[in-house]
Amino acid sequence: MATIELKQVEKRFGEAYAVKPLDLTIPDGEFIVLLGPSGCGKTTTLRMISGLETVTAGQILLNDKNVTWLHPSARDIAFVFQFYALYPHLSVRNNIAFPLQAQGEKKDVIDERIKQVVELLRIEHLLGSRPGSLSGGDKQRVALARALVRRPQAFLMDEPLGALDADLRETMRAEIRQLQLRLNATTVYVTHDQIEAMAMGDRIVVMSAAVVQQAGTPTEVYYNPANLFVAKFIGSPGMNLVQGAFADGAVRLPGDNQYLMPDGWKNSIARNENLIVGFRPESAHVNAEGALRGNVYASDMHGSYNMLHVNMQGDHVVHLRAERGTHYPIGANIRFDIDPEMVRFFNPQNEMALRKN
Amino acid sequence: MATVTAESSTSKPFVRVPTRRNQLSDRAVMNLFIWPTLILLIIFNFFPLFYSLYLSFTSYRATSPTAPVWVGIQNYTNILTDPDLWQAFTTSGRYVLFSVALQTVVGFGLALLVRGKFRGSGVVTTLILIPMMLSPVVVGLFWKLIYNPSFGFFNYAIPFINPAALDMIGSRFADIPVQYLALASVILVDVWMWSPFVMLLVLSGLNAIPDYLYEAAAIDRASSWFQFWRITVPQVMPLLLIAVLFRTIEALKSFDLVMGMTGGGPGNQTELIAVYLFRVAFQGQFRSGYASALAYIILIIVIAISNLYIRYLNQAKGEA
Numbered sequence: 001m002a003t004i005e006l007k008q009v010e011k012r013f014g015e016a017y018a019v020k021p022l023d024l025t026i027p028d029g030e031f032i033v034l035l036g037p038s039g040c041g042k043t044t045t046l047r048m049i050s051g052l053e054t055v056t057a058g059q060i061l062l063n064d065k066n067v068t069w070l071h072p073s074a075r076d077i078a079f080v081f082q083f084y085a086l087y088p089h090l091s092v093r094n095n096i097a098f099p100l101q102a103q104g105e106k107k108d109v110i111d112e113r114i115k116q117v118v119e120l121l122r123i124e125h126l127l128g129s130r131p132g133s134l135s136g137g138d139k140q141r142v143a144l145a146r147a148l149v150r151r152p153q154a155f156l157m158d159e160p161l162g163a164l165d166a167d168l169r170e171t172m173r174a175e176i177r178q179l180q181l182r183l184n185a186t187t188v189y190v191t192h193d194q195i196e197a198m199a200m201g202d203r204i205v206v207m208s209a210a211v212v213q214q215a216g217t218p219t220e221v222y223y224n225p226a227n228l229f230v231a232k233f234i235g236s237p238g239m240n241l242v243q244g245a246f247a248d249g250a251v252r253l254p255g256d257n258q259y260l261m262p263d264g265w266k267n268s269i270a271r272n273e274n275l276i277v278g279f280r281p282e283s284a285h286v287n288a289e290g291a292l293r294g295n296v297y298a299s300d301m302h303g304s305y306n307m308l309h310v311n312m313q314g315d316h317v318v319h320l321r322a323e324r325g326t327h328y329p330i331g332a333n334i335r336f337d338i339d340p341e342m343v344r345f346f347n348p349q350n351e352m353a354l355r356k357n
Numbered sequence: 358m359a360t361v362t363a364e365s366s367t368s369k370p371f372v373r374v375p376t377r378r379n380q381l382s383d384r385a386v387m388n389l390f391i392w393p394t395l396i397l398l399i400i401f402n403f404f405p406l407f408y409s410l411y412l413s414f415t416s417y418r419a420t421s422p423t424a425p426v427w428v429g430i431q432n433y434t435n436i437l438t439d440p441d442l443w444q445a446f447t448t449s450g451r452y453v454l455f456s457v458a459l460q461t462v463v464g465f466g467l468a469l470l471v472r473g474k475f476r477g478s479g480v481v482t483t484l485i486l487i488p489m490m491l492s493p494v495v496v497g498l499f500w501k502l503i504y505n506p507s508f509g510f511f512n513y514a515i516p517f518i519n520p521a522a523l524d525m526i527g528s529r530f531a532d533i534p535v536q537y538l539a540l541a542s543v544i545l546v547d548v549w550m551w552s553p554f555v556m557l558l559v560l561s562g563l564n565a566i567p568d569y570l571y572e573a574a575a576i577d578r579a580s581s582w583f584q585f586w587r588i589t590v591p592q593v594m595p596l597l598l599i600a601v602l603f604r605t606i607e608a609l610k611s612f613d614l615v616m617g618m619t620g621g622g623p624g625n626q627t628e629l630i631a632v633y634l635f636r637v638a639f640q641g642q643f644r645s646g647y648a649s650a651l652a653y654i655i656l657i658i659v660i661a662i663s664n665l666y667i668r669y670l671n672q673a674k675g676e677a
C-alpha cells in the first residue's frame with residue numbers, strides 16, 4: 001500500500017479553476033473522504049491523482065515518487081467510477097479478469113485471484129452474467145471486484161454509492177469500509193453526502209468552490225468547523241448560526257436575547273464586535289430556566305428525538321434537539337441553554353471560526 | 358359565422374363543424390395516398406415477382422411468340438448441373454470474399470485514421486466518401502482508362518515493372534495470360550469504391566464508444582493493443598457486421614461495375630453470377646424461364662447469407 005502526497009496541485013479548464021492549489025498528504029492505509037457540493041472539484045482532484053487528468057501545476061507523489069506526469073497505467077492506482085464503467089460486452093468474470101489479462105497474468109493465477117475476490121464480495125453467482133443485467137448494487141460490487149483483484153497501490157472511488165438507493169447505500173458503505181480496513185488499503189473516497197463522509201472517513205477534506213475548506217477527522221469538522229461553510233455543510237440540519245454583537249461580557253442575540261459569554265472566550269473577542277454564534281442542535285438544552293427564549297415554529301418527530309424549529313425573532317430560526325417524550329405545541333414559548341463547551345463563534349466578515357486564546 | 362359556430366358547438370358539442378379545409382375526410386386522404394403507391398408496387402414489384410416465379414417453372418423465351426410451357430423443376434435441375442454456372446458461382450465467391458474482406462480491413466483502417474479530430478478531418482472524411490457516391494458504370498469506365506496499358510496511370514504507379522507490359526483488364530502480362538488479374542482489377546475498384554461505406558459505419562460505431570471505457574481500461578493498465586482488441590473491436594462489431602452484410606449482398610449481386618469494366622471477360626474470367634444471369638436472360642437465347650429460375654436461386658442464397666449474418670449480429674448485440 002501507499003502514501004499519496006499532493007503538493008500545490010491545481011487544475012484550470014481555460015481560465016476557470018476546477019481545483020485551486022491544494023496540499024494534501026494521505027498516509028498509508030488511511031481512508032480519506034473528499035466531501036463537497038457538486039462542482040467543487042472533487043472528481044477533478046481524484047482524476048488528477050489517477051492520471052486520467054493532467055495537472056495544471058503542482059506535484060503528485062506516490063510513495064515519495066513523483067508520478068505527476070505518469071500515465072494512469074504506470075501509477076498502479078485503481079479507480080472506481082461513479083457510474084461503474086464496466087465493460088458492457090464482457091461477462092462479469094471477464095470484467096474482473098480484465099486488469100489481470102491486460103497484465104498478461106497466467107490463467108490459473110487469474111482464476112485463483114478472481115475466486116478470492118468474488119468470495120470476499122460474495123458475487124460468485126454473478127460471474128456468468130453481463131453487467132447490463134445487474135442491479136446497481138451488484139454492478140458496484142463488480143466494479144469493486146475489478147479494482148480489488150489487481151491489488152493496486154491505492155484505491156480512488158468517485159461517489160461509488162451515489163446511484164444507489166438509501167438502504168443499499170448504507171449496506172455498501174459498511175461493506176466498503178470493512179474491506180478497506182481488512183486490506184489496510186489507502187483510499188481516497190469522493191462523496192457529496194456528508195453523512196456518508198462522517199460515517200466512513202478516517203479524515204474528511206471538505207471542499208467548496210475549488211478550495212479546501214478544512215481537513216480533519218469527522219469529529220473535528222463536525223464540532224470545530226473552520227468556517228461558516230463547513231459549519232453549515234456538515235450535519236443535517238447544519239450548525240445553528242445566529243447573528244449577534246458582543247458587549248459587557250454578553251452577546252446580544254435577536255429577540256432581546258442575551259447570551260452570557262462562557263469564560264474561556266471573553267478575552268478572545270473584542271468589545272462591541274459583531275459575531276456569529278454557532279451551536280449544534282444537540283448542544284442546546286430546552287429547560288424552563290434557560291437563558292434564551294423563542295417560540296416553537298415547527299416540530300419534527302425523528303424517532304428517538306424531536307427536532308424543534310424555534311423562532312428567536314423575525315426569521316432567525318434555530319433547530320434544537322428535544323427529548324422524545326415532551327410535547328411542544330406550535331407557538332409555545334420555550335427557553336433553552338447552550339452547552340458552554342459546545343458553542344462556537346465566527347467572524348461575520350471573513351466567515352472564519354474564532355479561536356479561544 | 359361566429360354565432361353559428363358557437364350555436365352549433367353548444368347544441369351539438371361533439372359534431373365537428375365542416376370547414377373548407379376539412380372537405381376531404383381522413384379516410385379519403387388515406388386512400389389518396391395509399392392506392393397509387395399500392396398500384397405501382399403491384400405493377401412493378403409484386404407482379405414481376407410472382408410472374409417470374411411462375412416463369413421459372415416454365416420453358417419460355419421473352420422473344421418468342423409461344424406461350425410459356427410448364428416444365429416443373431426442369432430449369433432448376435438444369436441450372437444446378439450446369440458447369441458454366443458453377444464456374445460463375447465460383448468467380449462470384451472469390452469476388453465476394455476478397456472484395457468484402459479487403460473493404461472491411463481498409464474501411465476499418467480509414468475509420469481509425471479519421472476518428473481522431475485533427476485539422477480538416479471533416480473535409481478529409483467527406484473526400485474519402487466521394488467514390489461511393491459515384492455511379493458504378495461511370496466508375497467502371499474511368500477505371501478502365503486508368504488501367505489502360507498505354508496511357509492509364511495505374512501501371513505507372515507500380516514500381517519495377519514495364520508499364521506497357523501489364524494489361525489488368527485483359528488479364529495479361531507481357532502478352533502472357535495471367536489468371537485472376539482481371540478479377541483482381543475489378544475487386545480493387547470495388548474496394549476503392551466501397552471501403553468508404555464500411556468506414557462510415559465503423560466510424561459511427563467508434564464514435565458511439567463511451568470514453569469512460571477507455572479510461573477504465575487505462576486504469577486497468579491495458580495497452581493500446583489490448584484496448585483495441587478487447588474494447589474497440591467488440592464495441593464496433595454490430596455495426597461492422599451490418600456493413601459486411603450489406604457489402605456481401607451487394608457484391609453477390611454486383612453487375613454494373615464489372616459490366617462497365619470487363620463485360621465479364623476476358624473469356625469468362627470475370628463473369629460474376631449476375632453477369633451470367635444477364636447473358637442468359639437478355640443476350641442471344643433470351644431463356645426467360647431458365648433465367649427466372651436462376652434469379653430465384655440467387656435470391657435464396659442472398660436470403661440465406663443474410664440470415665446467417667443477422668444471427669451473428671444479434672449475438673454480437675447481445676454481447677454489446
Ligand SMILES: Nc1ncnc2c1ncn2[C@@H]1O[C@H](COP(=O)(O)OP(=O)(O)O)[C@@H](O)[C@H]1O
Pocket residue numbers: 013017018036037038039040041042043044045
Ligand atoms: N473536462 C472539463 N472541461 C471543462 N470544465 C470541467 C471539466 N471537468 C470538470 N470541469 C469543471 O470543473 C469543476 C469541478 O468539476 P468536478 O471536479 O467534476 O466537480 P465535482 O466532482 O466536485 O462535482 C466544475 O465547475 C466543472 O464544470
Ligand SMILES: [Mg+2]
Pocket residue numbers: 039042043044
Ligand atoms: Mg463528481
